[in-house]
Amino acid sequence: MFKTVEWKNNRVVMIDQRLLPNKEVYNTYIDYKQVAGAIKDMVVRGAPAIGVSAAMGVALGGLSIKTEKPAEFKKALEKVTKLLASTRPTAVNLFWGIERMKAVVAAHPNASVAELKKLLVEEARRIHQEDIDICRRIGRHGGALLKDKFHVLTHCNAGALATAGYGTALGVIRGAIERGRNIKVYADETRPFLQGARLTAWELMKDKIDVTLITDNMAGYMMQQGLINAVVVGADRIAANGDTANKIGTYSVAVLAKEHKIPFYVAAPLSTIDIKKKDGSLIPIEERGCEEVTHLRGVAVAPKGVKVRNPAFDVTPNRLVTAIITEKGVVRPPYRQNIKALFQD
Amino acid sequence: MFKTVEWKNNRVVMIDQRLLPNKEVYNTYIDYKQVAGAIKDMVVRGAPAIGVSAAMGVALGGLSIKTEKPAEFKKALEKVTKLLASTRPTAVNLFWGIERMKAVVAAHPNASVAELKKLLVEEARRIHQEDIDICRRIGRHGGALLKDKFHVLTHCNAGALATAGYGTALGVIRGAIERGRNIKVYADETRPFLQGARLTAWELMKDKIDVTLITDNMAGYMMQQGLINAVVVGADRIAANGDTANKIGTYSVAVLAKEHKIPFYVAAPLSTIDIKKKDGSLIPIEERGCEEVTHLRGVAVAPKGVKVRNPAFDVTPNRLVTAIITEKGVVRPPYRQNIKALFQD
Numbered sequence: 300m301f302k303t304v305e306w307k308n309n310r311v312v313m314i315d316q317r318l319l320p321n322k323e324v325y326n327t328y329i330d331y332k333q334v335a336g337a338i339k340d341m342v343v344r345g346a347p348a349i350g351v352s353a354a355m356g357v358a359l360g361g362l363s364i365k366t367e368k369p370a371e372f373k374k375a376l377e378k379v380t381k382l383l384a385s386t387r388p389t390a391v392n393l394f395w396g397i398e399r400m401k402a403v404v405a406a407h408p409n410a411s412v413a414e415l416k417k418l419l420v421e422e423a424r425r426i427h428q429e430d431i432d433i434c435r436r437i438g439r440h441g442g443a444l445l446k447d448k449f450h451v452l453t454h455c456n457a458g459a460l461a462t463a464g465y466g467t468a469l470g471v472i473r474g475a476i477e478r479g480r481n482i483k484v485y486a487d488e489t490r491p492f493l494q495g496a497r498l499t500a501w502e503l504m505k506d507k508i509d510v511t512l513i514t515d516n517m518a519g520y521m522m523q524q525g526l527i528n529a530v531v532v533g534a535d536r537i538a539a540n541g542d543t544a545n546k547i548g549t550y551s552v553a554v555l556a557k558e559h560k561i562p563f564y565v566a567a568p569l570s571t572i573d574i575k576k577k578d579g580s581l582i583p584i585e586e587r588g589c590e591e592v593t594h595l596r597g598v599a600v601a602p603k604g605v606k607v608r609n610p611a612f613d614v615t616p617n618r619l620v621t622a623i624i625t626e627k628g629v630v631r632p633p634y635r636q637n638i639k640a641l642f643q644d
Numbered sequence: 645m646f647k648t649v650e651w652k653n654n655r656v657v658m659i660d661q662r663l664l665p666n667k668e669v670y671n672t673y674i675d676y677k678q679v680a681g682a683i684k685d686m687v688v689r690g691a692p693a694i695g696v697s698a699a700m701g702v703a704l705g706g707l708s709i710k711t712e713k714p715a716e717f718k719k720a721l722e723k724v725t726k727l728l729a730s731t732r733p734t735a736v737n738l739f740w741g742i743e744r745m746k747a748v749v750a751a752h753p754n755a756s757v758a759e760l761k762k763l764l765v766e767e768a769r770r771i772h773q774e775d776i777d778i779c780r781r782i783g784r785h786g787g788a789l790l791k792d793k794f795h796v797l798t799h800c801n802a803g804a805l806a807t808a809g810y811g812t813a814l815g816v817i818r819g820a821i822e823r824g825r826n827i828k829v830y831a832d833e834t835r836p837f838l839q840g841a842r843l844t845a846w847e848l849m850k851d852k853i854d855v856t857l858i859t860d861n862m863a864g865y866m867m868q869q870g871l872i873n874a875v876v877v878g879a880d881r882i883a884a885n886g887d888t889a890n891k892i893g894t895y896s897v898a899v900l901a902k903e904h905k906i907p908f909y910v911a912a913p914l915s916t917i918d919i920k921k922k923d924g925s926l927i928p929i930e931e932r933g934c935e936e937v938t939h940l941r942g943v944a945v946a947p948k949g950v951k952v953r954n955p956a957f958d959v960t961p962n963r964l965v966t967a968i969i970t971e972k973g974v975v976r977p978p979y980r981q982n983i984k985a986l987f988q989d
Contacts, residue, residue, distance in 0.1 A: 490859035514835035516860040516893025548861025
């Protein structure tokens with residue numbers, strides 16, 4: 300099986316998701332600036348994977364700082380975290396991963412630079428390992444919700460490629476299959492970046508999970524034909540009230556699910572919940588470049604100079620979310636209260 | 645301005661819509677089999693344009709028949725109409741155009757072969773000219789529904805390129821603009837064939853109409869943001885109760901429009917209404933090849949061998965249709981009764 304992101308010999312190795320499924324290429328980064336570039340350019344994407352990658356970026360940045368003085372080290376590390384935090388605005392795991400790394404430094408005020416470097420590497424590797432464990436727990440909780448012979452629609456890629464491994468939404472599907480249930484997946488291709496066509500289809504086929512690719516605008520038709528029993532998606536940021544920012548098009552799928560009385564599940568780790576954001580209107584939505592819409596792998600599919608919108612995410616209001624599947628269990632409405640409780644255990 | 649399809653020196657000339665917007669190439673067909681191929685391969689598409697092209701195909705087929713005996717001519721013409729009728733199943737205008745041509749022959753039982761050939765060519769040219777007039781009338785009726793400063797979402801291409809000229813849905817937009825109203829258009833790119841990105845954006849930019857391209861899965865977000873005041877789409881076949889078959893994804897847009905209380909208009913000539921079909925469940929839905937989904941202009945965007953669905957159309961139930969805009973005026977619910985009345989004048 301492939302590894303999405305890995306810490307190896309004090310380097311960060313990532314599968315280049317821009318080249319999938321045509322080529323399986325692994326990039327090795329020796330510099331935190333390269334990691335920041337990889338996040339921005341979507342070599343790696345998916346909220347949990349971004350969180351893990353950012354943490355590894357901080358570790359890499361830490362290793363590169365040439366000083367023996369802890370105060371100088373901490374100051375130089377700020378530059379590292381600042382650059383990494385500027386890469387993408389929506390997925391909160393980016394900031395969460397960076398905060399975890401900062402907290403390690405803060406928790407060891409008397410450590411030497413050598414010790415801090417070691418602690419940062421250990422913390423990045425811990426975040427990586429934890430993410431896999433968390434995904435497996437999400438899969439165990441969520442898998443119980445998918446009945447035998449269910450046809451499950453998913454949007455974008457919230458799979459092994461979006462996490463350190465196993466996946467959130469696809470983790471739920473894997474969890475159901477591990478319970479012996481027969482699951483058929485419909486994958487929205489997810490324009491403009493085609494994460495569904497390129498990534499979800501690829502990783503499910505690698506895992507021999509039954510997957511059928513459709514274009515985004517076929518989801519409504521499939522539901523109308525009675526072919527979809529549940530929707531499971533990931534999340535880039537969940538507000539305190541359960542409003543969920545996820546890949547553009549998720550909101551449309553949620554509206555369609557409601558129209559057809561199909562359960563709509565969000566699968567995400569607690570690190571994706573931004574308890575400081577009261578509701579979804581406060582989540583920043585990244586707008587990306589036009590060429591993602593006007594070009595496909597370098598080929599123009601629209602007239603030169605056409606005006607384009609390219610919001611990368613949308614917010615699904617909590618009223619459309621049947622349940623949020625976390626590593627601590629399945630959360631149902633009322634979300635404000637039940638999400639708060641998750642953090643109080 | 646370009647011509648979508650034209651009868652010229654006993655040949656059929658079509659703009660090759662597969663090559664737009666990158667290349668503006670006109671194909672000349674001397675054989676009805678080429679016209680059938682052009683319809684099947686989507687050199688020409690859009691229900692009214694398919695109807696016109698099929699009629700011209702019948703005329704071309706008629707001219708090629710080498711006999712002086714009317715009985716033999718009529719028999720040979722059956723082969724022509726049969727092939728043309730087999731090209732695409734959903735757009736009823738195809739069958740309507742062919743029936744109009746057959747009716748001319750039936751109406752002249754004593755005509756010579758030379759006379760029949762002349763009559764067929766005249767009828768094909770008449771259908772072509774009528775279609776432009778009909779679109780302009782649709783535009784006049786529908787234009788009144790779009791208020792000044794409206795932002796209008798359209799799906800697929802129901803423009804000059806989908807008709808003999810002017811368009812149905814885009815005819816409504818042109819009609820509003822001719823009334824002096826400021827209209828901004830959002831065009832869904834319309835995967836898999838990208839009629840919105842390639843054709844709607846192209847023809848509106850040619851006409852200096854304000855158009856912004858979005859991917860299909862952004863429509864819900866745009867509505868949620870309050871950026872859409874009305875939806876106008878074309879149709880491939882409308883059942884007697886107003887259920888409307890149109891390009892895949894239209895149904896999803898209609899559900900989203902209902903959720904946001906945005907009017908959803910269908911613009912189509914009477915020739916698109918199939919009064920013999922009681923409701924939309926009886927409309928055949930064409931399923932096209934996988935490669936339209938897995939490849940884009942020859943470039944693979946999905947793993948080799950992935951399972952794919954590719955329904956080319958879906959059916960929007962009449963309850964989601966605010967009004968149907970025809971050349972005879974704007975039809976509102978109850979549709980069964982009001983559509984029937986259209987044909988009884």
